[in-house]
Amino acid sequence: QKEVEQDPGPLSVPEGAIVSLNCTYSNSAFQYFMWYRQYSRKGPELLMYTYSSGNKEDGRFTAQVDKSSKYISLFIRDSQPSDSATYLCAMGVNTDKLIFGTGTRLQVFP
Amino acid sequence: NAGVMQNPRHLVRRRGQEARLRCSPMKGHSHVYWYRQLPEEGLKFMVYLQKENIIDESGMPKERFSAEFPKEGPSILRIQQVVRGDSAAYFCASSPTPGLAGDEQYFGPGTRLTVT
Numbered sequence: 001q002k003e004v005e006q007d008p009g010p011l012s013v014p015e016g017a018i019v020s021l022n023c024t025y026s027n028s029a030f031q032y033f034m035w036y037r038q039y040s041r042k043g044p045e046l047l048m049y050t051y052s053s054g055n056k057e058d059g060r061f062t063a064q065v066d067k068s069s070k071y072i073s074l075f076i077r078d079s080q081p082s083d084s085a086t087y088l089c090a091m092g093v094n095t096d097k098l099i100f101g102t103g104t105r106l107q108v109f110p
Numbered sequence: 111n112a113g114v115m116q117n118p119r120h121l122v123r124r125r126g127q128e129a130r131l132r133c134s135p136m137k138g139h140s141h142v143y144w145y146r147q148l149p150e151e152g153l154k155f156m157v158y159l160q161k162e163n164i165i166d167e168s169g170m171p172k173e174r175f176s177a178e179f180p181k182e183g184p185s186i187l188r189i190q191q192v193v194r195g196d197s198a199a200y201f202c203a204s205s206p207t208p209g210l211a212g213d214e215q216y217f218g219p220g221t222r223l224t225v226t
Contacts, residue, residue: 006152034214043114043201043217044153088152095205095213096143097166100152 006101019076023089036088079108114218131187135204142185143203
């Protein structure tokens with residue numbers, strides 16, 4: 001069993017939809033949780049960074065962490081075609097050695 | 111403020127040659143991380159370095175791979191005697207100080223290594 005599981009998609013939604021991206025994990029010691037966005041043939045770009053359970057909002061993005069269920073989510077409101085990318089969850093016991101999911105490919109069509 | 115820089119962006123090597131990948135961290139960052147991304151897979155941690163120190167190399171293959179971050183100059187990931195299975199995208203990330211506020215890792219654009 002992988003330490004971090006992420007549905008690879010692809011996920012295809014119309015512009016304006018609410019997108020929900022999820023990861024599950026098995027290591028209860030993970031404390032730091034990140035979401036990165038990666039455009040094709042580019043480096044990952046940090047979107048959200050949370051520590052501990054709860055919600056964190058930044059513009060159209062909301063990150064949610066449920067440590068009891070070992071489940072994290074990223075919600076994107078009012079999705080745009082420019083949001084089309086691969087979304088990677090990452091987590092760690094500390095912030096140095098991150099464990100990444102395989103990424104979910106999202107396509108937002110006009 | 112320039113981001114993390116990596117060069118070359120693309121590197122082609124024949125089997126048996128050496129590959130050298132360079133990474134310059136963001137200004138003010140003294141911690142460097144290397145990750146490898148194979149097609150259709152997530153990023154895999156390889157090594158974490160501070161200036162002149164290897165902190166965690168638990169993700170590095172035991173042979174042919176080495177990394178350094180000298181006092182002056184960029185961090186170098188070296189792969190000796192490359193094989194086809196080394197073909198991948200190699201990403202470098204940097205952070206200011208892990209464990210404190212603002213310790214997120216910021217990634218460079220990557221070096222795409224192709225072994226022929």
